[in-house]
Amino acid sequence: MNNPYIPIQMRIERVTVENDARDLKTFDLAFVNESDRENFKFIPGQFAFLSIPGVGEAPFGIASAPHEPVIKFTVKRVGVFTTALHEMEAGAGLGMRGPWGNSYPFEIMPGRDVVIVSGGFSFTTLRATIAHLLLPENRRNLGKITAIYGARSPGELLYKDEIRQWEQNPDLHLVLCVDRLNGGDWPQKEGLVPNVLREVGPKADNAVALVCGPPIMIKYTHPVLKELGFKPDQVYLSLENRMKCGIGKCGHCNIGPKYVCKDGPVFSYAQLLNLPAEY
């Protein structure tokens, strides 16, 4: 029986503390069984449940791209499950279920510009997306790639080493910003993501915008994208809702008749306009 509730076995290869507050850690996971590795096919934007025996499970966006050797998750410590996960070290085993959900709309990107807007630790699946789009075989089919990524303060930005490399990469226009500076050296922008987006002003003609961030950022990003000329069917958002099963059965994550786990997590803004604002 192909049982979607049974997690596959993973092993933690590496744990990286991502931020100054030390409540964000990235877990690099390796497959324990070779057959699981072969069967686990995913596209950036999808998510999976991590499982700890006796503690429970919770869903997280996959932060690594399919071509990378490990499966990466960046997790903020907020509750019982994530606290238990944060106490785990390299070498420990844990379960994983997935991949679930749809993905970012890679099929419509060739020949177009891609604008990525992200705030806070939701950068995870967009990090996977950027890594995926920068592969030469993908990059050569795309126009300009602009990524705006903001965090509260410089120390809260994820994947700092990689971001440093991306800043030098001519294939990507990366704009970093922080909500506020409390002194310190910061050569990048200060300001909220929607304001920085307006200032950068990426062209809407023939572009696709991918947005992921906290509900408040999403709320204020929409009007700016509209100002810039983006139509609702050019804007894609990755949503999160509380969920328990990941396969559209437990009911929790619904937005009207749609389930975030099965019909999302990525929705076009055009789709969301016809749904209640239950996200």
Place this chain on the structure above:
Amino acid sequence: MKNRIISRDELAQLIDRLVERVDVYAPVREKNGANWGKVGSANEIYLEAVNTHEPAKGFLFPRCEMILKFDQSGNAVEPGLPQEQVVFGIRPCDARALMVLERFFTSEGKTDPYVQARLEKMTIIGVACNRTAPACFCLALGNSPHSSEGMDVLLTDLGDVFLAEPRSEKGEKLIAGLAEAEVKHLERRTELKERVESEITGRIDTTRLKENLPKMFDDPVWERLSLPCINCGACTFLCPTCHCFDVTDETVRGNSARYRVWDSCQFALYSRHASGHNPRFNPAFRYRNRVMDKFYYTTEQMGLISCVGCGRCITVCPAGIDIRQTVATLLSFIDSTER
């Protein structure tokens, strides 16, 4: 498939034979009516109540169910397969509800392996309603107190004997060998059906809901409709088609297992994110979700209204909320906006 006739004695013998072989669940007498119980003999079955206090959904989707256990090295192992079971005496509304659940769990996207396994091991013998309760409104949902939808066999009490109508191969086998029904039996059944249907006074008009409900998300009417609601969730737990569940781990003496338990969209925690953000923070949003789910969302998802008109949410609500009244109010709002 041939309709047959079964006497009371023959029926009792049939049940007693089943009990020796498999688990048989049927309505049994309870303080204020009837509820489901595992029976050891036909004598324990009580069909005098119009319906059981609880719906039959637990036979497909138990209130609490182990979905996996962990071995000593932390590997997840599937729990054992379910036993064969016979559900006897289910009413047409509840049998239709099982069909709704079957559809939801096994044909919409991924198949739920536990519901699937239970379905394969289940025989459903229904009994038509010759009486109704004040909250019954199955007719309004296109169902009937004599419907056989979702059953293997439908029994109708004709007074001296039962008419037995097989609706599946399994059901046909079960009643093979009994005397064939005659025209007079079928005529009697039609008579009873017409009489009981005329007794159902609860009516709701569902024809205009599908096109109008999608426009009513932000209507202030929800505030008014949900005002008496205390968010106890009783309507959802007793609803025969509510399928929401929570997943939780439990460890007893070092042995851990993962369970799913019924949950309710009427609870604030149900939709609250880890960050504290809650898309349905307002009780009115939660009440809207339940009504919209029954009358609109499932029509989008599965092409059917998932209320079966059993009336349990009406009788159990401590605040006196009546879903028939809710629908009527919504319709009156649609009319007033259209005017």
